[in-house]
Amino acid sequence: MAGRWQWFHRLGSPKWFYEKTTRWLPWLWGAMALFLTVGLVWALLFLPEDYQQGHTSRILVVHVAVAGTSLSFFPLMAVAGTVTLVWRMKLADMVAKNAAPLGAWFSFLTLATGSIWGSVSWGTWWEWTDSRLVSMLFQFFLLLGVISLRAAIENAETAARACALLSIVGCINVVVIKYSVDWWNTLHQPSSPISMEVGSPNGPEFWVATVVMIVAVYLFLAVSLILATRNEILQRESRAQWVRELALEAR
Amino acid sequence: MSGTNIGTAFLATLKRDLLISLKRRNDILNPFMFFIIVVSLFPIGVSPESAMLRQIAAGVIWIAVLLASMLSMDSLYRSDYEDGTLEQLLLSSVPLYLLVFAKNIAHWLVSGLPVILVSPLLAYMLALPSEGYMTLVASLLLGTPVVGMLGSIAVALTVGLGSRGLILAVITVPMSVPVLIFGTLAVQNALAGGSPLGYLALLGAMLALTISLAPLATAAALRISMN
Amino acid sequence: MLEVRALNCERNDRLLFRDLSFTLEAGQALQVKGGNGSGKTTLLRIICGLNDSYSGELFWHGAPLGERRDAFYAGLLYIGHRVAVNRVLTPLENLRWSSRLRNPADDGPINEALVHIGLAGHEDSPCHSLSAGQYQRVSLARLFLRGAGLWVLDEPFTTLDTHGVTLLENLVTRHTESGGAVLITTHHKLSLPGLRALTLGVAR
Numbered sequence: 001m002a003g004r005w006q007w008f009h010r011l012g013s014p015k016w017f018y019e020k021t022t023r024w025l026p027w028l029w030g031a032m033a034l035f036l037t038v039g040l041v042w043a044l045l046f047l048p049e050d051y052q053q054g055h056t057s058r059i060l061v062v063h064v065a066v067a068g069t070s071l072s073f074f075p076l077m078a079v080a081g082t083v084t085l086v087w088r089m090k091l092a093d094m095v096a097k098n099a100a101p102l103g104a105w106f107s108f109l110t111l112a113t114g115s116i117w118g119s120v121s122w123g124t125w126w127e128w129t130d131s132r133l134v135s136m137l138f139q140f141f142l143l144l145g146v147i148s149l150r151a152a153i154e155n156a157e158t159a160a161r162a163c164a165l166l167s168i169v170g171c172i173n174v175v176v177i178k179y180s181v182d183w184w185n186t187l188h189q190p191s192s193p194i195s196m197e198v199g200s201p202n203g204p205e206f207w208v209a210t211v212v213m214i215v216a217v218y219l220f221l222a223v224s225l226i227l228a229t230r231n232e233i234l235q236r237e238s239r240a241q242w243v244r245e246l247a248l249e250a251r
Numbered sequence: 252m253s254g255t256n257i258g259t260a261f262l263a264t265l266k267r268d269l270l271i272s273l274k275r276r277n278d279i280l281n282p283f284m285f286f287i288i289v290v291s292l293f294p295i296g297v298s299p300e301s302a303m304l305r306q307i308a309a310g311v312i313w314i315a316v317l318l319a320s321m322l323s324m325d326s327l328y329r330s331d332y333e334d335g336t337l338e339q340l341l342l343s344s345v346p347l348y349l350l351v352f353a354k355n356i357a358h359w360l361v362s363g364l365p366v367i368l369v370s371p372l373l374a375y376m377l378a379l380p381s382e383g384y385m386t387l388v389a390s391l392l393l394g395t396p397v398v399g400m401l402g403s404i405a406v407a408l409t410v411g412l413g414s415r416g417l418i419l420a421v422i423t424v425p426m427s428v429p430v431l432i433f434g435t436l437a438v439q440n441a442l443a444g445g446s447p448l449g450y451l452a453l454l455g456a457m458l459a460l461t462i463s464l465a466p467l468a469t470a471a472a473l474r475i476s477m478n
Numbered sequence: 479m480l481e482v483r484a485l486n487c488e489r490n491d492r493l494l495f496r497d498l499s500f501t502l503e504a505g506q507a508l509q510v511k512g513g514n515g516s517g518k519t520t521l522l523r524i525i526c527g528l529n530d531s532y533s534g535e536l537f538w539h540g541a542p543l544g545e546r547r548d549a550f551y552a553g554l555l556y557i558g559h560r561v562a563v564n565r566v567l568t569p570l571e572n573l574r575w576s577s578r579l580r581n582p583a584d585d586g587p588i589n590e591a592l593v594h595i596g597l598a599g600h601e602d603s604p605c606h607s608l609s610a611g612q613y614q615r616v617s618l619a620r621l622f623l624r625g626a627g628l629w630v631l632d633e634p635f636t637t638l639d640t641h642g643v644t645l646l647e648n649l650v651t652r653h654t655e656s657g658g659a660v661l662i663t664t665h666h667k668l669s670l671p672g673l674r675a676l677t678l679g680v681a682r
Contacts, residue, residue, distance in 0.1 A: 011316040085471075138425045145422040152412050155490075157531060162408045166422065169404055169468055171428045176457070180429035184436065239491070256581060263578030267564075267571070274566040274604070335560025342526055343579050346550040350579075454615055 012089040014233040021226050028223050031092050035216035039065075042209045055119040061206070063113035065213035067136070069221055071109050073103030074139065075144070078171035081164030091229075093160040094236065098228035100146045102221070105142040110238065131185035135178045142170045156236075252264035260345040261353045268357035271330075273404055278326045279361045286319035286431070290373045301378035307388055309438035312370055313431050316391065317398060321420045323362040324402040327354070331408045337477060347473065348466035351407075355466065362403050363395035379438075386441035386451070390434040393454040401426045430457065443474035446452035479504050479659050480525070480628060485534035487520060494520055495678055504627070506652055507660040509668060509675045516679030519559060524631050525661070526556050552580075555626035559633060561617035565606040569597055569616045572605065590609070591622035596629050596645070610637040621649055622659040629653060629660045 013037050043061035083092035114133055115125045128134060144168055153159035237243045272279055293311045294304060331337045340350050370391055371384050379387065404420040412418070437450035479631035485498040502508050510518045523529040525536065536543040538550045563572050569592055570585065577583035592601055595615045599667065605613055614637045621629065629650070635643055643666065650660050651670055662668075 034399070051342045062350065069330060076295055138428055141425040145425065147416070148418050148421055149408060152414075152418050158411075158475060159476075162472065165404075165468060165472055165475060170426075172464075173429075176429045177425075180432045259582045260579045261577050267567070267575040270562060270571060271566055330564065331559065333556050334564055335562040336564060338558050338560065339557065339562040339576060339579065340530060341528060342551055342554060342556050344548045345579065478531065 012087070012091055014091055014094070014237055017091055018230055018233050021230060025223070025226065028212070028219060028226070032216060032219035032223055035219060039209060039213035039216045042212065047206060047209055047232055056117060057206070059113055059117045059120075060208050061213050063110065063117055064210050066106055067110040067132070067218040068214050069217045070103060070106035070136070070139070073099055073106065073143065074167065074171040075175045077103070077167035081167040084160055084164040085168075090160075090236070091233075093164065094229050095225060096163065097150065097160070098159075098225060098232060100143055100150065100163070100167075102224055102228070104140060104143040104147060105144060106221070107136055110136050111140065129185055131181045134185070135174075135181040138177050138181070139174050142174060146170065174223040182203060253390050257345050257349065259347055260343060263358050264340075264350050264353040269360065272361040275326075275449060279323065279365075282288055282319045282323035282362060283365055283369075283388075285322055286315050287369070287373065289315040289398065290377070291439065291470065294454070305378040305380060305442075309376055309383065309435045310431075311377060312373055313391075313394075313434045316366055316395060317424060317427055317431065320362065320395065320398050320402060321423060323358070324406050324419060324423070325340070327358055327403060327406045328410045332476075337410070337473060340475060341474060347470040351403070351469045351473070352462075352466040353362040353404055355392075355396075355469075357437050358403075359396050359399050362428035363399060367391045367395065380442055382444075383438045385441050386438050386447040389447075390437045390449055394434045394449060396475070397430050397454070397457050397461045398423075398427045400461045400469070403469045404465055404472055407469045407476060410476045430454065433457070479538060481537040481540075482525070483535040483537065485521075485524070485532055485536075487517060487524065487532040489517070489520065489531070496680075497553040500676055501594070502628075502659050502661060504620045504657045504659055505654050507670055507673050508652050509663065509673055510661065510663045510678065511662055511665075511675055512678035513599075518593075518678060519632055521678065522556075522558075522661065522663060526554065526640075527551075553627040554630065555620060555624050555628070556618050556630045557620065557634060559631065561614060563605055563613060563616045566604055568602050568604055569619070572616055573619055573623065573661050576620055580624060583623070587623060591619040594622055611639055611642060614638060615642065618646060619651070620651075626659055629658065629662075631660065631662045631663075633663055635664050635666045 038062065043058050047058055047061070049055060049057075077096050080092040080096035081101065083089050084096065103139055111133065113131075114136070117127045118130075118133075126133070146163055149166055150159050153162055170216050234246075235245055265466050280325075290311055293307065297303065297307065326335060331340070341347060343350065346401045367388060370387060372382055374387055402419070402423045405419050408422070409418050437447040437454070440450060441447040480502040482501070483499050486496050487494045491512050498521070500508070510521060520529060527543070527550075538546055543550055562576065563569075567575075572586060573588045573591065574583065574585070577588060591599065592598060595618055597612060597615055597619065600608060600612065605616060608616070614634070618634060634646060638646065647668060647670060650662070653660060654670075654672070654676050
């Protein structure tokens with residue numbers, strides 16, 4: 001076992017993960033606070049007003065960051081699912097289990113921030129001709145499907161593997177949905193008067209703020225996922241010696 | 252396991268499922284009636300004007316097909332799970348995905364095909380111009396097996412659960428969106444005087460992808476559910 | 479024929495059995511005993527590959543079972559708790575399918591098997607019209623039909639009358655005498671020559 005694959009097997013150990021993340025978490029918290037502060041302050045206070053959209057363009061900084069991050073959930077769950085099915089790694093399922101509700105929240109936030117922005121720029125809260133909103137809506141539905149499947153199956157191991165399989169199928173499906181919805185849209189509305197393109201009118205300062213925000217949101221995702229996974233570890237490993245010792249220490 | 256044995260097992264499973272459907276006609280008839288009833292609700296609920304109906308006809312028929320297939324799907328593996336037949340399928344030396352595929356074909360023959368056969372009649376009632384009939388039927392021929400096989404994965408994942416009807420729909424309906432999109436686009440394009448072949452080709456590509464992957468996924472799902 | 483080495487199984491955080499080892503050779507019959515929930519069915523399902531939540535090793539004719547699954551399935555006849563008989567089909571239709579799942583089969587041997595198992599005259603009535611014992615006999619008719627080396631039978635006696643029990647006992651004896659092996663769970667006291675027993679759940 002020694003050598004190349006050792007890290008991989010160690011990664012499968014909940015205890016190893018718990019101990020490592022205990023050390024990583026303060027750094028992640030710090031980095032997240034830093035990026036979030038810089039990104040938000042920049043976006044809200046220093047970003048110049050857009051000549052067309054006025055102050056509403058500031059919402060986009062958050063919206064784009066959240067939207068970009070929420071796209072990573074199905075790939076993440078599909079990878080974790082593959083690891084669960086092939087190597088039976090329990091940790092992968094603990095991550096996947098918590099990724100699904102988090103992903104649903106992120107998708108919801110994407111839809112919500114998109115709607116808020118749209119209500120000002122497009123004059124409507126919901127616009128079917130924007131393909132990104134529509135495919136995000138269906139990603140949201142698919143994530144709800146994974147969550148309800150998990151909730152419906154009583155046996156934890158069966159639930160883990162069933163959700164793993166569904167995540168892999170769902171990941172392929174999300175890609176197909178995305179392209180077909182894009183196609184559908186360009187056909188329904190060949191020259192869409194309303195578009196969320198955030199290209200040319202916005203200078204580099206907008207993009208830098210967005211990138212900072214994307215990093216901040218990814219860090220937030222990492223922190224939330226790690227915290228949730230640590231909770232899950234403590235619950236599932238509650239009979240293990242090291243968890244008992246941990247509980248005694250905390251007391 | 253030789254080729255003839257695989258063929259025998261495949262055909263035997265196909266025949267068995269067709270025979271069961273024949274003996275349990277209600278399982279097939281009810282979703283079919285549901286399909287027709289849903290379609291006939293739209294003129295009442297939306298508008299009886301044929302100008303309005305012809306615009307939504309293809310979409311209405313496609314959506315009704317999706318909903319009806321959710322109903323018929325439920326019986327796909329239920330009795331096989333309850334009486335232990337699934338265990339025997341898993342213990343066969345014939346690859347499980349082939350047997351699953353045989354069951355999918357049998358299910359489509361009794362649930363998909365009748366709906367397709369009656370669809371021109373319903374299209375007529377919804378005032379769909381006659382240029383759209385062939386395309387509608389073709390899109391259903393290519394699309395309904397995709398929906399059926401995607402649903403088969405979801406049924407396999409939920410086969411051991413007590414109350415699974417709604418979960419099945421929550422999982423399967425969003426997955427069927429691309430089929431709905433290209434199915435209705437093909438018909439609309441045909442009505443607009445264009446060629447629907449591009450969309451039908453895309454549906455065909457989806458069918459090919461589904462045939463090659465979905466039975467494998469269903470087989471894996473059955474193994475997981477039976478564990 | 480079949481060897482089980484150091485098998486451990488946990489279900490819902492409860493240990494079912496630990497370090498379970500046994501072998502089953504051609505010509506032997508092994509009765510798995512134990513109270514309710516002691517893991518008899520789970521053990522049978524693990525051996526058949528229907529359950530993989532275990533640690534330990536299984537061997538089939540000396541080689542790891544996982545590597546020769548096809549050969550194993552070709553030589554296995556499993557009749558589970560749920561007997562794989564569809565209720566709307568007739569016994570004949572059921573057996574036709576389960577035979578052809580393995581090999582091309584004619585109706586001749588199937589009809590014979592139905593006569594042997596005591597279902598003559600019921601070939602064409604739907605299985606839901608049969609009694610529980612007759613229903614179980616439909617599945618047991620498969621024992622006449624396949625040249626499988628290993629029979630794995632989970633509680634095959636539950637609904638059988640005394641005549642049926644004797645019939646099945648004779649079948650098992652004949653199978654072991656002709657070089658087959660049988661793994662069986664039941665609470666019945668079996669009168670079989672050379673029967674070995676494995677009791678689960680005593681260690682706790």
